[in-house]
Amino acid sequence: xxxxxxxxxxxxxxxxxxxxxxxxxxxxxxxxxxxxxxxxxxxxxxxxxxxxxxxxxxxxxxxxxxxxxxxxxxxxxxxxxxxxxxxxxxxxxxxxxxxxxxxxxxxxxxxxxxxxxxxxxxxxxxxxxxxxxxxxxxxxxxxxxxxxxxxxxxxxxxxxxxxxxxxxxxxxxxxxxxxxxxxxxxxxxxxxxxxxxxxxxxxxxxxxxxxxxxxxxxxxxxxxxxxxxxxxxxxxxxxxxxxxxxxxxxxxxxxxxxxxxxxxxxxxxxxxxxxxxxxxxxxxxxxxxxxxxxxxxx
Amino acid sequence: xxxxxxxxxxxxxxxxxxxxxxxxxxxxxxxxxxxxxxxxxxxxxxxxxxxxxxxxxxxxxxxxxxxxxxxxxxxxxxxxxxxxxxxxxxxxxxxxxxxxxxxxxxxxxxxxxxxxxxxxxxxxxxxxxxxxxxxxxxxxxxxxxxxxxxxxxxxxxxxxxxxxxxxxxxxxxxxxxxxxxxxxxxxxxxxxxxxxxxxxxxxxxxxxxxxxxxxxxxxxxxxxxxxxxxxxxxxxxxxxx
Numbered sequence: 001x002x003x004x005x006x007x008x009x010x011x012x013x014x015x016x017x018x019x020x021x022x023x024x025x026x027x028x029x030x031x032x033x034x035x036x037x038x039x040x041x042x043x044x045x046x047x048x049x050x051x052x053x054x055x056x057x058x059x060x061x062x063x064x065x066x067x068x069x070x071x072x073x074x075x076x077x078x079x080x081x082x083x084x085x086x087x088x089x090x091x092x093x094x095x096x097x098x099x100x101x102x103x104x105x106x107x108x109x110x111x112x113x114x115x116x117x118x119x120x121x122x123x124x125x126x127x128x129x130x131x132x133x134x135x136x137x138x139x140x141x142x143x144x145x146x147x148x149x150x151x152x153x154x155x156x157x158x159x160x161x162x163x164x165x166x167x168x169x170x171x172x173x174x175x176x177x178x179x180x181x182x183x184x185x186x187x188x189x190x191x192x193x194x195x196x197x198x199x200x201x202x203x204x205x206x207x208x209x210x211x212x213x214x215x216x217x218x219x220x221x222x223x224x225x226x227x228x229x230x231x232x233x234x235x236x237x238x239x240x241x242x243x244x245x246x247x248x249x250x251x252x253x254x255x256x257x258x259x260x261x262x263x264x265x266x267x268x269x270x271x272x273x274x275x276x277x278x279x280x281x282x283x284x285x286x287x288x289x290x291x292x293x294x295x296x297x298x
Numbered sequence: 299x300x301x302x303x304x305x306x307x308x309x310x311x312x313x314x315x316x317x318x319x320x321x322x323x324x325x326x327x328x329x330x331x332x333x334x335x336x337x338x339x340x341x342x343x344x345x346x347x348x349x350x351x352x353x354x355x356x357x358x359x360x361x362x363x364x365x366x367x368x369x370x371x372x373x374x375x376x377x378x379x380x381x382x383x384x385x386x387x388x389x390x391x392x393x394x395x396x397x398x399x400x401x402x403x404x405x406x407x408x409x410x411x412x413x414x415x416x417x418x419x420x421x422x423x424x425x426x427x428x429x430x431x432x433x434x435x436x437x438x439x440x441x442x443x444x445x446x447x448x449x450x451x452x453x454x455x456x457x458x459x460x461x462x463x464x465x466x467x468x469x470x471x472x473x474x475x476x477x478x479x480x481x482x483x484x485x486x487x488x489x490x491x492x493x494x495x496x497x498x499x500x501x502x503x504x505x506x507x508x509x510x511x512x513x514x515x516x517x518x519x520x521x522x523x524x525x526x527x528x529x530x531x532x533x534x535x536x537x538x539x
Contacts, residue, residue: 270385
């Protein structure tokens with residue numbers, strides 16, 4: 001099971017509506033993944049400022065003090081805003097270095113994302129309540145990806161919820177299961193990737209981070225992934241400028257794409273798309289197996 | 299079709315000639331009303347990708363659905379004629395026993411799965427596993443079908459005007475496959491067979507039933523079926539299929 005929705009806006013006039021439209025899509029797929037949920041929003045950017053999202057595994061943390069320590073350690077100005085059990089940290093320093101410092105020094109938290117545009121939020125429990133609590137409805141931006149999870153490969157925890165992100169402004173959500181993730185995780189660790197969970201989907205996210213760092217385009221990285229990843233998958237991937245979909249060679253997991261002049265939308269099932277404006281006249285199709293679909297704002 | 303609002307139906311009596319709006323009724327309520335009806339024309343509005351819309355019908359009903367439906371639409375259908383003005387999700391007309399299901403758009407995987415009888419017409423494309431394990435159903439797809447179509451198909455006919463994906467007819471039993479376009483690959487034990495006059499006649503009947511009579515030339519089709527090397531087929535049992 002698991003449910004995925006994605007919305008990539010082509011019409012900037014819809015950007016203030018991104019969160020509201022995405023939240024309505026998530027609510028339709030609650031029953032496909034009732035144990036946890038998460039979402040990535042590509043929104044507001046401030047030049048030179050990297051946003052880092054983190055969530056506390058349990059209880060609360062003194063984020064202002066952590067921000068001060070991070071600032072001292074990285075010699076960069078750092079601010080922090082708390083949203084529920086999440087922190088949105090802003091730094092003018094290097095995002096990857098800040099992510100690494102937080103992973104090493106704040107084991108009580110999970111770093112969810114880092115980048116100029118991306119913000120990721122996650123929670124355990126009914127996806128409808130999770131997106132309400134973390135105010136997806138109020139989110140503005142160019143594209144969003146959300147996931148409702150029915151756990152199969154690892155425990156029901158915030159850490160195991162999707163989306164997964166290991167690299168700047170890149171995230172991945174996954175419906176399915178990978179069978180060669182342990183071996184691939186070893187390889188990626190040797191290439192310097194930092195993992196925070198034992199989850200198979202995090203390995204797929206890290207694989208894309210590695211390939212893009214090596215210079216592959218999003219499309220090329222996903223084409224490589226077809227060779228490198230063994231298992232069942234429908235992936236939806238976000239980058240700062242792009243939005244991509246890939247299904248495994250036997251299209252084991254369901255997927256529907258729809259496109260109008262105003263947006264591209266992905267849903268595990270059509271019912272997730274039924275509330276979108278103009279869907280009655282959208283081009284609707286099932287993505288082909290082993291075929292990379294990419295849209296870009298660039 | 300003449301439609302009267304639902305409120306006009308007599309309380310306690312089966313309804314006929316009615317519009318049912320899924321924006322205001324649950325799938326279960328709509329299906330229950332249709333199960334109680336023995337005949338009549340029905341229009342279903344706002345299906346919004348919901349699952350199991352008009353599943354389990356058993357009556358001389360004409361049902362039109364305006365919009366896209368989710369999984370298992372018209373599953374287990376008996377006698378009723380269902381037209382979907384939109385796309386259908388996984389397993390449309392699965393295990394259909396008789397009657398007719400006509401999808402004006404595309405369908406997702408496993409269309410007509412295990413169908414025992416009746417006719418399924420798909421104006422658009424069907425994705426993977428179309429006609430999987432079909433057992434007597436006739437399927438006419440005006441577009442193309444995806445991979446593993448007619449997997450373990452036992453009886454009935456699958457007619458495809460477009461192309462077929464990988465592994466067509468894998469482990470097929472006695473179903474007949476008629477393909478006009480290209481096939482990406484044949485599955486285990488599926489082979490091309492001669493198109494004899496009896497097959498042309500049979501195909502012509504299927505195309506007529508799908509409303510394509512006279513518009514498609516049966517000589518453009520190739521026939522595929524089982525090489526019968528994978529299961530314990532014996533010619534003396536042919537009458538059983």
